[in-house]
Amino acid sequence: MPLKIETFPAGSLETNAYLVIDDAMGAAIVIDAPEGIAAMVGPAIRDGDYRVERIVVTHGHWAHIAGLAALARELAVPVAIHPLVLDRVERPAADLPVAVEPWSPEERLDEGDTVTVGGHTFAVLHLPGHDPGHIVLHDPSEGVVLGGDVLFPGGHGRTDIPGSDQVAMDRSLARLAALPDATVVYPGHGAPATIGAERGWLPTGSGGAER
Numbered sequence: 001m002p003l004k005i006e007t008f009p010a011g012s013l014e015t016n017a018y019l020v021i022d023d024a025m026g027a028a029i030v031i032d033a034p035e036g037i038a039a040m041v042g043p044a045i046r047d048g049d050y051r052v053e054r055i056v057v058t059h060g061h062w063a064h065i066a067g068l069a070a071l072a073r074e075l076a077v078p079v080a081i082h083p084l085v086l087d088r089v090e091r092p093a094a095d096l097p098v099a100v101e102p103w104s105p106e107e108r109l110d111e112g113d114t115v116t117v118g119g120h121t122f123a124v125l126h127l128p129g130h131d132p133g134h135i136v137l138h139d140p141s142e143g144v145v146l147g148g149d150v151l152f153p154g155g156h157g158r159t160d161i162p163g164s165d166q167v168a169m170d171r172s173l174a175r176l177a178a179l180p181d182a183t184v185v186y187p188g189h190g191a192p193a194t195i196g197a198e199r200g201w202l203p204t205g206s207g208g209a210e211r
């Protein structure tokens, strides 16, 4: 049975949190935690009677973690992040646009790891460029990428902010460009993209062996 993906734009930057569901098994994960997300995704989880297995944070920018402590408390499930995001979640900066409550994530994810949702398995790709600790989840059998702020329709995540790196971004985009055209990328803001529709501007090169 295909994955079901519900989108919850939340917070002042309309950051997308995703509830990713294996309906057949009643299992789910939550991707990213913008401010206010617990009050939005909580009822959807209860209505669907889903068993949430974990919260996965794509990267450490405040708009993706501001609601993390409240969400983790409400769902009482582990939080999984890349090691390079840990510090910002455990000790959020004091000068962010919204107050971010600290949290101590239980799990680390990095290149080569997998995340399961019921009977589905996502590969973890480490795709720095927008953020050094940026990860995405890729399910090749479904052709789905939960992509955070790497790829958007018509563009990529910002590379003019602290921690960003255009060279790394180009390498990360080249890895996405190696995925099949029909792959759907669910980004951290706005509507999904497909690799086929974006291929025209995506960098190519030594991206790696995703295919």
Ligand SMILES: [Zn+2]
Pocket: 059, 061, 130, 131, 149, 157
């Ligand atoms: Zn970001």
